[in-house]
Amino acid sequence: MDHGRYAALFLSESREHIGACNQHLGLLERDPGSQEAVHALFRAMHTIKGMAAMMGYAHVTELAHRSENLLDLVRAGTVTADVALIRLLTEAVDELDRGIEEAATGHDQALDFSYVLERLDTLVGPESTGASPQAPGPASAPEPAPRRPRGDRSRPVRVTVRPGVMMPGARAALALNQASGLGEVTDVTPGAQEFQQEGFDGAFSFWIETDRADEVLEEAIRSVGDIDSVTIGDAARSQGPAAGGDAVQRAHNTIRVDLRRLDALMSHVGELVVARNRLVELAAGYAGTELEEVSGRINRLVNEVQAEVIATRMTPVWQVFDRFPRAVRDLARELGKQVSLTIEGGDIEVDRSLLDEIGDPILHLLRNAVDHGIEPGADRLQAGKPEEGRLVIRCSRERDSIVVIVEDDGRGIDRDVVLAKARETGVVDDEVEELTDALLLQVLGRSGFSTATKVTSVSGRGVGIDVVLTKIRALGGSAEIQSQVGRGTTFILRLPLTLVIFRALLARVCDERYVVPMAFVAETVEYNKATRAEVHGRDSLVLRDEVLATTDLRDIVGLDGADRSMRRPCVILEVGNRRSALLVDALIGQQEVVVEQFDPPSGMPRWVSGATILADGTPALILDAAALV
Template sequence: MSFPDPITVFRLEAGELLEQIEAGLLDLGRNLDDRDLVDAVFRGLHTLKGSGAMFGFDALAAFTHHCETAFDQVRKGEVPATQELVAAVLEARDQMRLLVETPNGEHGAESERLLAVLHQAVKAAGGGEAAAPVDTPVKAGEQKKPAGRKRYTLLFRLPVNAMANGTNPLGLLDELRELGDCKVIADRASIPPLEKLVPTNLHVGWRVELVTERPRSDIDDVFIFVMDDMELSVSEEDLDTAPVVEVKPQVQPVAPAIAAAPAAAPVSKAEKAPVQDVRANARGQENVRVPAERLDELMDRVGELVIAQSRLYQLATSSVDIGLRAVSEDIERLSGELRDTMMVLRMVPITQLFGRFRRLIHDLARETGKQIELVTEGESTEVDKGVIERLADPLVHLVRNSCDHGLETAEERIAAGKSPVGRITLAARQSGGEVTITIVDDGRGIDRSRVRAKAESSGIITPNTQLSDQELLQLIFQPGFSTAAQVTNLSGRGVGMDVVKKSVEALRGTINVVSNPGAGSEVSLAIPLTLAIIDGLLVRVGSGRYVIPLAAVEECLELSIEEDLRSRGRSFISLRDSLVPFIRLRDLFLTGTKPDPFQKVVVISTGSERVGLVVDQIIGDHQTVIKSMSKLHQDVATFSGATILGDGNVALILDVAHLVAAGQHQEAHMRAAG
């Protein structure tokens, strides 16, 4: 049996904790009086510190301790939460990530700088040093009074898999010893015989008698990041007055074997009484953490299975063996179900992508001095994880561009009759086999005259070139194009939008820009839901076979020889009182063969734009496993990839976006000529 590397597991869990801490800080920045958010951030910092120390990340634990102590003061009402404190801990959170990823790096100077900023923020809020020792907590409005000594009797047992998950029980006992005089008794009654012993399982429970002046909350803090899954009961006795016993079990008391262990002091009846479990002690495995590489490998295997199934189907259809056909149908059904299941496994909600921009907007607002609000819509829309990963950088460029170029300062917005707070809206919606992501700002809009002037001065277009509004707006995606008056940390070098266009095209997606002067701009990205396997329509043009993504197909029509001859020179068909341009793929691919007597027109669309593709034969639907084109064919814009057919031959996958754009350009050219 192989076990996961504990350090790798810790880094994964630390990444999740850091995301939770960041989300809590960003929420707290909008509502500084929310005590639940303060507690959530404190718990995250406490867990990260404890786990870091447990796994040998001492620099991380020491650095995080300062942030934890600062929030402990906020939690206890000693200092208020302020924007400066939130910003300081957010910046420190980035340093924590570095300490997790590269614990042996040279981070000392930067850590000291960040701690100085943190301490200054705490002092400005009216507190002491962030790392100063914290005395017994005093609630707001109460007077501090000397604390009396108390004896706490703790009975606790961790989950059997606690050590395998990275929890060191000895560390918990050490933390209890730091609180006062501590006597620890191990309960070994549940240890199985040697032949049944699993070395990674934890079978020992503990009885702890603690005499201290520290409050009960300090004991709870020791178990704060294992509380949900453990068994714990606590009894309390005031040693400075008459004995008073109070039982406050967090969860189900420990098994009777612990109560039967030798004890130095009698256990009260209340301590032995059964207590209703308020948490699910054995939750079961709701989630399984799987490396992304394994999912990718599994998807490759499913793709090969789909290709093999296609070959089997062709053999079965040409055979008279009924049994072979039945097996082929079963394999086709099972491979289809497996494919659909695999696709679901790869799908993740786009909120994982949108969530990153809360921090970006926060930082951009501080950097530019603008007031910016982020609104997200359609966070539950699911997209292939590969698409999510490759969309992150393009969206960062677009959001930064909207904040820098689009949104005005508060003074300019007020003068224009707008709210002083600029708004950036990130929205996602699914339509067929595509997901459309829009980035909308309510800023000044795109100055078309500046775009044209910059394009002409850069030699991108010649003076007096006739361009449609969309073609003019698309110039902002040209390499080296920028309308910024000066280079800043945010923009001005003319590389960001070029990267966006290339990245989106690499995803077989399209970009559309709409801008209204004074009202803002909207950039829409239409991206396929998945990059691995798609449903396609297999067609024949001449002697070659091609695949059209089925999600883009609207309908299929027949084009007779007479209609083909009548349309020569204009390439339009009438479709329900509207003219749709079409492209003869035979001419485009230079097949050199005669057309079939009854050609077909496949009408495809992207958004509101449509174009027809004239083919010789529609073969049928086809499960298409997408294979990337070689580097020698990267400049062939008509095709987005290739696939292997059941007979072993290769079919090229048509790039729908490119063909629709070519058809629309052809239509505009003909209308201008007419």
């Protein structure tokens, strides 16, 4: 390119536009509502931007671009042309005037517009892409193509635009036009409107009914250029046209965000939820007023923001669990054992902060299993087991919680050894004859118990289980253990999907309120003469064909048991396959609850998993359902 000639052209034409800008700024000052002036300013900035970009004047381009964005907002009526804005624009035009001269003489790199850019940012937002106002809102997930019957000539087609190209949506629109020229195109996913969105990544699918061969169709689509892949027919369907597109979209259509920002955001949302709860409670006293209306609206919005923020933080567990197989292999090799680790359900998603927290405890359980659970190869062969030990992590969703099962096929825990040790140290009374799974868990969970080294290698239970269990409980989760000598040990960990906010049921006993996480509430029923029964001397509740032992929350929290009505609300708790009935005095309702950190006194009862602040500002304890069933 003849750079000198273009530079001269650039300079003279930009000067003209700067002149036009100044003229229209004057007009805007006299008549701030003048659309004509705003449009003219917008066009001038746009033209300068385009020219400067072609010349490679990055700083001038940037300033013109940001000014154009601001004018676009004024044009759309989002921002009002007030005195301050006109002054800022005037300043931007002056800077641009200076910049054009400098750039044309080869000094664009030395330009610094940060002062005026900063202030433009406060009005436009630093990340603005200058998207036209016709394309508002974020891209929504593509809807799956309906599976209605189609003619024989009908085929699904999946197309992805080469990543990184400019305007993938426009490229996709071209491809779609080409396809439309060959047959009837339906079920475009995501909808063609999505193509206009700046966030669209160029992955889409559609159905086409055409006589033309697949090859012809593919060639036509590829003819628009910058097409990465075209999949037609069963191959596209087996990936699922929409689902495939969605997956690709997720892979490309992302930005990196500092985790601390997400944490801060989550923490603010937590506070927002608490404040919202308070607002809704206060507004309830003003039924029919505007306050109630506004509070209802804020309530809905906070719910949406919360759901979005939590969704943003959701991360598949494999991101942390993927390092486990290596760790297991290394440790096994070191110990001269053969151990394989399988991870099932790695796609299950949990809150990022939780994921960071559970990695270490789970790794600890795995190490224990390799070290103490899995026998040496020779012992295994002798016991009739495969030489290679098997470890499995199984992840699954269970209502609002995630279940992580850590299973080994090793020697299992020798209860006699553990029981003897427990008696010796006074952890259990002498009359305890047998360690049930629940009791075993309690014993192992005792601080310091399992760190005693003497029984470590023979008991097959490893060290530091108490640390693991404490951690899981601190995260609002629960743990179970199942162990059979010679067959292996299984830990079942249940954790909330997010650490911070969850839905809970508020229950009252006497004048105290307690919080029951909805993750563990199967249903609520009434306990009365008709539903109560005494089974094996235990007060029970008959629910359909099931008999559930009852627990009175008053007894748990140590409140006076007198004056117990025969008709009481009852919460059916469910933890895994264990269920029980919790009697309370009243159910107050459901609420979003934010777990608050605090320094607890020593000896907090097992049935407390944490505490929160209720809508009226009062602290309340969160019940640990696992300890109550």
